[in-house]
Amino acid sequence: MKMEKNDRWFPHCIHLGKEKGYSASGHILPCCWADTPDPGFAPLIKEKLKIANNATITDIFQSEEWQEFIHKLTAEPDKAPATCWKYCGNGKKFRIKEILDT
Ligand code: SF4
Numbered sequence: 001m002k003m004e005k006n007d008r009w010f011p012h013c014i015h016l017g018k019e020k021g022y023s024a025s026g027h028i029l030p031c032c033w034a035d036t037p038d039p040g041f042a043p044l045i046k047e048k049l050k051i052a053n054n055a056t057i058t059d060i061f062q063s064e065e066w067q068e069f070i071h072k073l074t075a076e077p078d079k080a081p082a083t084c085w086k087y088c089g090n091g092k093k094f095r096i097k098e099i100l101d102t
Pocket of ligand 1: 010011012013014018030031032033034073083084085087088
């Protein structure tokens with residue numbers, strides 16, 4: 001998958017304090033838009049990161065997976081999930097081109 005992006009990156013969860021999301025699977029998510037099958041969020045929905053498997057929500061936010069996710073949003077946006085680019089980047093102009101393996 002190849003993603004074409006421009007410089008309109010503005011993560012609402014970082015700069016506007018967009019509320020976290022909560023999935024039916026029992027995970028906290030960085031926002032409601034993150035409740036998708038987008039593989040970019042897969043590290044955040046590991047079994048060990050379920051709310052039921054942690055003493056506090058802070059423990060989840062301090063996990064390596066969450067710290068790495070926040071790092072992507074703040075320092076390496078090219079590695080952010082496609083969904084993030086859709087909602088907090090290029091909007092409807094965001095394009096994903098499938099490159100088929102032959
Ligand atoms: S779509 Fe991504 S960057 Fe935008 S608020 Fe949600 S988690 Fe943050």
